[in-house]
Amino acid sequence: MSARPSLPARRFRRSAILTVLLAVPALLVSACAGSGSAASTTGGSATLKWATSYFPTHWDPVVSGSGAQFRELALVYSALTRTDSKGNAVPDLAASWKYNSTGNEITFHLRPKLTFSDGTPVNAAAVKDAIDRAKSQKNSAIFGDLTSIKSVTTSGDLDVLVHLTQTDYQIPLLFGERVLQIASPKAAASPTTLDQQPVGAGPFIVTSLTPGTKAVLKKNPNYWDAKDIHINSVALISAPDAATVVSGLQTGVYNFADITASQASAAKSAGLSVFVQPGFNANNISINVNKAPFTNPQVVDAVRYAINRQEFVDKLTFGYGQVTDQPFPSGYVAFDPQSANLYPYDPAKSKQLLAAAGYKPNQITLTLDIPSADPDAEIVQSQLAAVGITVNIKVDKNWATPFFAKDLTFSLYGTTGRDSAVQTLTAHFGPNGPLNLSTPYEPVGFEAAIAKVRQTPLGAADYASVLQAATRVGLQSTALVFTYSSPNLYAKSKSISALPANPGHIDWTGVTIG
Amino acid sequence: MVRRVFALRTGKLAVGILVFIAMLAILGPILAPHDPLGSTATTLAGPSGKHWLGTDYLGRDVFSRLLAGSRASVVGSVEVALVALVVGVIPGLLSVYLGRVFEWVSLRLADTLIALPFLVFAVAVTALLGNGITQAMFVVGVLVSPLFFRVSRAATLSVARSQYVELALISGASVGWIVRRHAWVKVLPAIAVALAQTMGVGFIIVSSLTFLGIGVQPPAPTWGGLLASDLNYLHFQPYAPVAPAVVIMATVWGCNLLADAIRDVSGENGRALVNSRKARSNRLAAQPLLVESSR
Numbered sequence: 001m002s003a004r005p006s007l008p009a010r011r012f013r014r015s016a017i018l019t020v021l022l023a024v025p026a027l028l029v030s031a032c033a034g035s036g037s038a039a040s041t042t043g044g045s046a047t048l049k050w051a052t053s054y055f056p057t058h059w060d061p062v063v064s065g066s067g068a069q070f071r072e073l074a075l076v077y078s079a080l081t082r083t084d085s086k087g088n089a090v091p092d093l094a095a096s097w098k099y100n101s102t103g104n105e106i107t108f109h110l111r112p113k114l115t116f117s118d119g120t121p122v123n124a125a126a127v128k129d130a131i132d133r134a135k136s137q138k139n140s141a142i143f144g145d146l147t148s149i150k151s152v153t154t155s156g157d158l159d160v161l162v163h164l165t166q167t168d169y170q171i172p173l174l175f176g177e178r179v180l181q182i183a184s185p186k187a188a189a190s191p192t193t194l195d196q197q198p199v200g201a202g203p204f205i206v207t208s209l210t211p212g213t214k215a216v217l218k219k220n221p222n223y224w225d226a227k228d229i230h231i232n233s234v235a236l237i238s239a240p241d242a243a244t245v246v247s248g249l250q251t252g253v254y255n256f257a258d259i260t261a262s263q264a265s266a267a268k269s270a271g272l273s274v275f276v277q278p279g280f281n282a283n284n285i286s287i288n289v290n291k292a293p294f295t296n297p298q299v300v301d302a303v304r305y306a307i308n309r310q311e312f313v314d315k316l317t318f319g320y321g322q323v324t325d326q327p328f329p330s331g332y333v334a335f336d337p338q339s340a341n342l343y344p345y346d347p348a349k350s351k352q353l354l355a356a357a358g359y360k361p362n363q364i365t366l367t368l369d370i371p372s373a374d375p376d377a378e379i380v381q382s383q384l385a386a387v388g389i390t391v392n393i394k395v396d397k398n399w400a401t402p403f404f405a406k407d408l409t410f411s412l413y414g415t416t417g418r419d420s421a422v423q424t425l426t427a428h429f430g431p432n433g434p435l436n437l438s439t440p441y442e443p444v445g446f447e448a449a450i451a452k453v454r455q456t457p458l459g460a461a462d463y464a465s466v467l468q469a470a471t472r473v474g475l476q477s478t479a480l481v482f483t484y485s486s487p488n489l490y491a492k493s494k495s496i497s498a499l500p501a502n503p504g505h506i507d508w509t510g511v512t513i514g
Numbered sequence: 515m516v517r518r519v520f521a522l523r524t525g526k527l528a529v530g531i532l533v534f535i536a537m538l539a540i541l542g543p544i545l546a547p548h549d550p551l552g553s554t555a556t557t558l559a560g561p562s563g564k565h566w567l568g569t570d571y572l573g574r575d576v577f578s579r580l581l582a583g584s585r586a587s588v589v590g591s592v593e594v595a596l597v598a599l600v601v602g603v604i605p606g607l608l609s610v611y612l613g614r615v616f617e618w619v620s621l622r623l624a625d626t627l628i629a630l631p632f633l634v635f636a637v638a639v640t641a642l643l644g645n646g647i648t649q650a651m652f653v654v655g656v657l658v659s660p661l662f663f664r665v666s667r668a669a670t671l672s673v674a675r676s677q678y679v680e681l682a683l684i685s686g687a688s689v690g691w692i693v694r695r696h697a698w699v700k701v702l703p704a705i706a707v708a709l710a711q712t713m714g715v716g717f718i719i720v721s722s723l724t725f726l727g728i729g730v731q732p733p734a735p736t737w738g739g740l741l742a743s744d745l746n747y748l749h750f751q752p753y754a755p756v757a758p759a760v761v762i763m764a765t766v767w768g769c770n771l772l773a774d775a776i777r778d779v780s781g782e783n784g785r786a787l788v789n790s791r792k793a794r795s796n797r798l799a800a801q802p803l804l805v806e807s808s809r
Contacts, residue, residue, distance in 0.1 A: 243745040262571070266749035315557055315572055378572055378733045382553050393732050397641055 046232040046513045048496070051245050051257035055212060055238035059198040060191050061181035062134050065141030066423075068416045070178050071506040072236060075217055077181030077200035078224070080108050080127065080160075081172050083419050085501045087333070088458070089172035093122055093182065093201065093224065094160075103167035103455065108175075110158040111224050116184035117205040124154035129185040131162070137191060144434060145179050145423055148454070168454040173420035177505060203229045203508060213238050230512045246270055246491065255493035255513070261318040267491040276320060277488040278503040280328045280417025280424065283312070285380060285481040286437040291409040293364050298357035300478040304343035305350040306387040307380075312484040316375055320487035326471060327415065327428045329485035334421035336468040339475045350387040361388030366410045368392065371399035376412055376483075406439045414486065417504055421467055422453050429474035438479035449473040515703065518779035525775035528710075531768030535761075538581060539588035546578035550735050558750045567757050570740075571747055572733075579735035580757055586724065586736045587765070590651045591716030595709050597655025602662025603705060607697060609663075610670045611689045624660040632657035633722060640728050647720070647729035654719050658712055665708045669701040703780030707773050714769030721762050737762050 056069040061077055064070065080094040094108040114122035131152045134142050148168040153161045162171060174180070187199035198206050203226070204217035217234040220226065239245050239257060246263050248254045250270045259267055259274070267274045285303070293299045309323035325342060326335055354364070366384070368391050370377050381391040391410075402408050413435055418424045427433045430450070431440040449470035456466045488504070495514050500507045519525035543550070548565070554573035561568045567576035609620045635657060636650040643649045673679055673696050682692055723729045724738030732739075737758045744754035 241745070243748065246749075260746065262746050263749070269749065311555075314555070315553075373727045373732045375572060379553070381733065382551070382572075395645055395727065395731060 046230060048231050048234045048256055048508070048513060049254045050234060050236050051239040051248055051254040052236060053239045053242060053245075053258055053260075055215075055236070057212065058195050059206075059209070060188075060195040061183060061200075062137050062140045062142060062191070063195060066145065066178045066418060070181065072215075073181055073198070074177045074202060074506070075204045075234060075236070075508075076198045076202045076206055077177075077183060078202045079177045079180050079182060080110075080175040082176055082507070083173070083502060083505060085503070087419065087503050089176060089419075092176070093127075094175075097172055099169065099457075103169055103457070104164045106162045106164070106171050107155070108160045108162070110160065112158060114201055114224055115222050116187070116199055116201045117220055117222070118184050118186055118199045120184045120186045120199075121157075122182070122201050123157045124160045125157075126185045127160045127182060128152045128154055129188065130180065130182040133188060133191075134180065139191075142179050144432065145174065145427075148174075166451065166454060169457045170420045170422045170454055173458070174423060176419045178419050179423070204231075204234055225509060228509045230510070231508055246272070249491055249493065252493075256496060257491055259489050259491045261316065261320050261487060261489055263491070264318060264320065264489060271494070272491045273494050273496070274489065274491050275498070277490060277499065277506065278501055279488040280332060280504050281414065281486050281488065282324055282327045282329065282417065283376060283412070283414040283483045283486060284327070284428075284435075285483060286403075286408070286411045286413050286435070287479050287481065288406065288409045289438040289441055289478050290406075293357075293359070293366075294409065294478075296357050297478055298353045299359070299364070301343070302350045302353040302357070302387065303384065303389070304481050305346045305353065306383055306389070307343075307481055307483060308345040308383055309483050310345075311379055311383070312376065315379065317484065317486055320489055322485050323483070324485045325482045326475060327424055327480070327482060328417060328421070332421070333464050334424065334467045334471050336471040336475070338468070339472050342475065343481075347387050354388060359388075362390055364388070365390040365392065367394050369394050369396055369399055369402065369408045369411045371396065374412065376414075380412070403437070404434060406437055408437060411437060416488075419504065422450060422470075425453075425470055425474050426450060428480055429477045436477075436479055438477075441477075441479060443473055443476040445473050446470075446477075515706070515776070515779060519772075519775045522775050522778060524771050525779070528768050528771035528775055531764055532772060535584065535588060535765050535768065538584040540585075542581035542584045546575075546581045548575035548578040550574065550578040550582035551733050558747055560751070568751060568754070570743060570754075574733075576740070576754070576757065579740060580737070580761065583735035583737050583740060583758075584761070586647055586730055586734065587717060587720045587738075587762075590647050590720035590729070591713050593648065593651040594655045594658060594716030594719060595712045597652055598658040598662050598712050599705070599709060601656050602659035603666045603701070606663040606666030607670050607693055607701065609667050610674050610697075611693070620663070624663045627657050628660045630657055633719065636719070636723060637726070637728055640723075645728060645731060647723070650723055650729045651716070651720065654716070658715065661708055661712065662705065665704045666701050669704045670697045673697045673700045703776065707777045707780070710769050710773035710776060714766045714773070717762060717765050717769065 052072060054068045056064055056072050058064040059073065061073055064073055078093050080092060081089040082092040084090045093110060093114065095111045097106055097108045099106050108127065110122065110124060110127065116122060120126065131149060134140055135146050135149060148164045148166055148171065150163045150165045153163070155161055164171070181200065183194055184199040187194045187197070196209060196211060201223065203220055203223045205220045206215055206217050208216045215236040217236065219229055219232050223229060237254065242260045242263060245254070245257045245259055246266045249257055249267065249272050264274050285307070287294050287300060287303065289295060289300065309325065313321045313323055322329055324330060326339065328335055330340070366389060368377055368380060370393065373395055377393045381393060384391050403411055415424070415435065418427065428435045429442060429446050430436060431442040453467050453470045456463050497512045499511055500509060519529070552574060554569065556569050557571055557573045559565060559569040565575050565577065567580065570576055570579070605620045609617045632654045636654050639653045640646065640650050679692055679696055682696070720729070721738035724736035725742045727739070727742065730736050730739065740758040741755050744751065747754065
């Protein structure tokens with residue numbers, strides 16, 4: 001007769017059985033959940049579950065503006081043009097366009113028989129309405145980009161004539177997804193409603209929208225290029241925190257997300273596909289030369305020489321970014337090689353300039369206003385501290401108001417660029433450019449240089465050199481110190497095919513899931 | 515009461531932890547081996563002889579930042595407790611004596627403050643008045659004050675209805691004298707428990723707010739801020755959140771232990787508990803002798 005096991009042994013056996021009883025159903029449940037999530041990404045349901053760190057606040061394209069959110073609004077809205085992998089304007093709602101002989105009028109010929117998702121026809125009147133609204137709506141974020149537009153008329157149902165204030169061959173690039181996403185005029189009659197119930201003629205239709213949190217969309221069967229859209233539905237989700245995105249991708253909660261550079265290696269380790277979408281990102285230090293101590297050009301130069309751009313790249317981009325001292329990364333058509341490295345990192349020279357300007361070490365104290373805690377600001381602070389400038393960082397949730405009102409002295413900004421290089425340059429260096437903190441200051445000769453670019457057709461042989469000359473003039477500005485280009489970094493499930501390498505855009509044409 | 519708290523093992527442990535944390539708050543920035551704001555090229559390095567807890571995403575010494583960050587947390591939690599004490603205790607005592615109108619108004623006010631979510635309110639106030647730990651903690655202190663109001667009011671009520679207080683009133687004693695002489699003594703132990711508990715809550719609130727980036731301007735180090743920044747680099751340093759989490763937990767645990775110890779030793783029950791523990795320890799100490807003597 002075997003001896004009865006001791007009490008601890010019986011307890012151990014009991015707890016082991018209990019553990020197994022609990023673990024088996026748990027494993028079954030997780031296996032089912034796993035297979036479910038795999039089915040949603042690989043089983044052909046063709047649902048895109050996109051976690052975004054910049055969920056649109058506004059869905060009215062006129063109010064949303066040209067920032068990074070345009071990529072999400074492009075799910076719903078189409079524009080007259082779009083850009084291809086080389087950044088050239090190609091047809092979208094407009095099948096073609098033609099300038100007059102003097103370049104101060106352009107006619108867009110629309111595709112026939114298109115409708116918005118509410119059934120309203122996409123015609124010349126709708127396009128005119130969209131342009132007029134962008135110019136006149138009180139809370140328009142893009143009216144400043146439309147200074148070349150004098151008026152819009154229609155000819156028949158499908159021809160839109162845009163009359164310009166000057167010769168400007170940039171219009172096809174300007175009227176792309178960044179600036180002129182076109183909403184249904186019927187829906188836009190109430191901009192407030194449109195802002196939360198978007199209606200466009202893009203590849204998808206919004207079926208439900210929880211402001212700031214989630215949007216659910218389905219494929220638009222009436223989209224002009226619907227045959228090339230292979231995604232049936234989209235769940236656009238506001239990513240709760242950058243640190244949780246990779247876990248969400250791993251578990252199938254999302255299958256596509258923008259990620260920070262610090263998460264890239266975690267995403268790769270998790271077996272996700274990590275890729276950099278080409279773009280025009282550039283970060284800068286914005287200086288107000290109308291306010292002391294930057295009224296002294298030697299102080300501005302001291303800041304320029306104090307900045308070690310490579311430190312930003314090394315510490316913040318994990319090898320994915322690149323240094324730049326221009327409002328776009330090197331390699332872009334507008335990047336001026338002659339202006340590269342105009343102000344190399346030289347802290348000794350920076351100190352000399354401060355001394356020459358009459359400032360003793362640590363005599364200058366600046367407040368660096370930023371919208372949220374940002375390692376960029378901490379690097380700027382430490383680099384300027386090294387040359388004897390004290391920087392106090394101030395996180396201000398209402399930062400946008402004083403920044404765009406040009407009330408700040410010292411701040412940071414990062415742009416995702418524009419399809420039209422002229423738009424990028426005027427935004428930064430123009431007298432009323434939204435990113436020029438020193439309004440109405442502009443570098444000498446900038447207006448003339450920009451006018452020359454506008455007058456140069458995009459396909460002209462000398463276009464690149466004329467554009468780079470304008471960049472060169474713009475970089476004489478003392479109001480901006482460019483630091484580095486951050487990457488457009490994305491992680492996706494391997495079940496999603498590669499996206500078109502369309503610079504600065506997220507284009508779902510031809511993309512398959514499963 | 516202090517001697518009785520020290521008579522308990524948990525009391526000694528709690529005081530030990532809190533004295534250690536207080537010393538960190540006072541001496542931490544001086545003891546830090548490196549400049550807590552000084553960045554280096556060595557980012558996200560693991561623990562080493564030079565950097566005991568490694569370096570963060572900008573190459574700063576994590577141990578030095580942990581030491582330097584203790585002050586903001588301690589000062590913030592002390593502020594919460596003191597504001598709650600001042601705002602809650604005095605009206606709590608007076609609500610018993612200053613008539614029905616004052617009683618009704620103060621009770622409704624306390625009910626209202628309890629209903630407000632203090633973390634959300636603190637965020638709103640910093641958005642309104644500027645990002646600072648002082649204003650955030652002041653608001654939290656006011657919102658936590660109903661705890662002190664209720665504790666002090668309950669204790670005062672029990673004293674006010676006792677026969678010796680009635681006798682004092684009949685003898686012509688003033689309300690102020692009664693509060694000072696009789697009510698305050700009875701209220702004090704309960705307040706001490708609430709104070710220790712509130713300091714623990716204060717640590718959690720300070721850590722939560724600084725985790726969210728509220729209350730301090732970067733790059734000032736805080737325990738909550740260290741935790742928040744570590745989360746973005748878990749793939750490189752999965753152990754990084756352990757150190758700030760441990761100091762936060764230990765501090766809150768110390769406060770709660772102290773609150774428990776004060777509760778255990780205060781009042782008649784507390785005395786009885788301490789005496790019974792003493793008696794039991796005496797018995798245990800005496801047992802071997804009894805065994806020896808029985809042989």
